[in-house]
Amino acid sequence: MRRTAAETEIDERSDAARIDVAFESVYRSHRSGMVRLAYVITGSNEIAEEVTQEAFARLHQRWSTVDHPVAYLRTIVTNLCRNEVRRFALERRRAPKPLPDVDDPEIDETWVVVCRLPFRQRAVLALRYYADLPEAEVARILGCRIGTVKSAHHRALARLREELS
Amino acid sequence: MIDDVVIEERLRRMFDVVAGRVAIDGSESTPFVVEAPQRLHRRPRRLVVAAVSLVAIAIASVAVAATLRRGPKAPQIAVTATPTSTTKPTSTSSPDATWCVAISRSQALARGLAYGTVIVDNPSEHAKLVSRAELETKGNPFAGDEPLISTHATFWVVELRRTRATQGPYNWGLVAVDANTGAVVTANEGPSTGPGGVIAEPAAEPPYWDALADHGAECPAP
Numbered sequence: 001m002r003r004t005a006a007e008t009e010i011d012e013r014s015d016a017a018r019i020d021v022a023f024e025s026v027y028r029s030h031r032s033g034m035v036r037l038a039y040v041i042t043g044s045n046e047i048a049e050e051v052t053q054e055a056f057a058r059l060h061q062r063w064s065t066v067d068h069p070v071a072y073l074r075t076i077v078t079n080l081c082r083n084e085v086r087r088f089a090l091e092r093r094r095a096p097k098p099l100p101d102v103d104d105p106e107i108d109e110t111w112v113v114v115c116r117l118p119f120r121q122r123a124v125l126a127l128r129y130y131a132d133l134p135e136a137e138v139a140r141i142l143g144c145r146i147g148t149v150k151s152a153h154h155r156a157l158a159r160l161r162e163e164l165s
Numbered sequence: 166m167i168d169d170v171v172i173e174e175r176l177r178r179m180f181d182v183v184a185g186r187v188a189i190d191g192s193e194s195t196p197f198v199v200e201a202p203q204r205l206h207r208r209p210r211r212l213v214v215a216a217v218s219l220v221a222i223a224i225a226s227v228a229v230a231a232t233l234r235r236g237p238k239a240p241q242i243a244v245t246a247t248p249t250s251t252t253k254p255t256s257t258s259s260p261d262a263t264w265c266v267a268i269s270r271s272q273a274l275a276r277g278l279a280y281g282t283v284i285v286d287n288p289s290e291h292a293k294l295v296s297r298a299e300l301e302t303k304g305n306p307f308a309g310d311e312p313l314i315s316t317h318a319t320f321w322v323v324e325l326r327r328t329r330a331t332q333g334p335y336n337w338g339l340v341a342v343d344a345n346t347g348a349v350v351t352a353n354e355g356p357s358t359g360p361g362g363v364i365a366e367p368a369a370e371p372p373y374w375d376a377l378a379d380h381g382a383e384c385p386a387p
């Protein structure tokens with residue numbers, strides 16, 4: 001039985017509506033988490049917002065081909081953060097980043113050292129200790145080997161140990 | 166000198182506090198104002214989706230045809246996830262005897278799969294039972310992990326291979342599981358190819374895996 005153009009259009013509309021509902025659900029559930037992740041990597045509210053918005057836009061474009069939206073988002077957010085950190089690295093060297101409103105001197109001190117770490121080391125710390133991800137997933141997100149993650153992790157801890165002692 | 170445990174604890178606390186202070190418009194961050202992005206309601210491009218599906222089907226067909234054409238010169242390696250098979254798998258270098266280990270092939274496959282899906286999405290999985298010496302043969306992808314490997318004697322090496330294009334960045338993963346305790350000892354992954362980490366065809370087998378012998382697993386009846 002041939003389907004009419006009107007029936008096909010109705011089906012297409014309902015498919016699109018279903019996609020939008022599913023996407024919005026992911027957006028509502030994970031947007032704040034992604035902004036926070038981007039923030040602890042970049043240390044900038046503005047960049048964190050932009051990066052998250054862009055990551056969701058990309059997710060929406062690829063919605064039908066992405067199996068694990070949250071894993072995809074984490075990867076995109078981390079990669080976009082890397083680009084932003086590179087772009088603004090020079091400016092940051094000139095103007096120290098304002099610290100968040102934190103009263104605890106221990107946290108304050110740790111944050112200062114973490115902000116001075118190279119991108120990969122900081123991202124590894126954020127993904128391990130903030131996002132609680134295993135090393136294999138951190139490696140997948142950063143597009144490197146597990147050994148590289150271990151090495152970056154080790155170096156970051158060594159630097160913290162040295163500077164906080 | 167501060168202990169690593171103290172630093173790790175401090176890092177967790179710091180990230181929680183700092184992330185909790187993320188502010189939009191300078192105010193406390195929670196709850197976030199949820200607004201849909203501008204491109205939220207864009208309709209999917211159906212023609213593009215259909216074209217991508219057709220390409221994926223064509224690639225899968227070619228892969229199946231290639232597998233069928235392999236014949237006896239390049240036998241399909243290892244045994245798949247069939248749980249209780251005691252048949253010795255075909256391999257490029259078949260060992261003489263099977264070994265008796267505490268962890269079965271299917272248990273090893275389950276552990277490898279649970280660990281490795283973060284490396285390779287939707288993989289096909291195979292396992293081979295090997296000794297430490299065999300695991301550490303030339304070209305093994307676990308170089309640098311000798312301190313981890315040296316305390317174990319026999320391993321199930323679980324190979325996870327991509328079966329279709331996904332957003333994951335790797336072609337394949339190898340997970341070494343202790344054949345007597347079931348502990349995941351180490352793992353490594355194969356190279357990624359393609360723009361943006363997207364791989365459009367099934368993954369090739371790592372050469373190291375192809376050459377690895379499989380001792381099978383068979384225990385004498387009690």
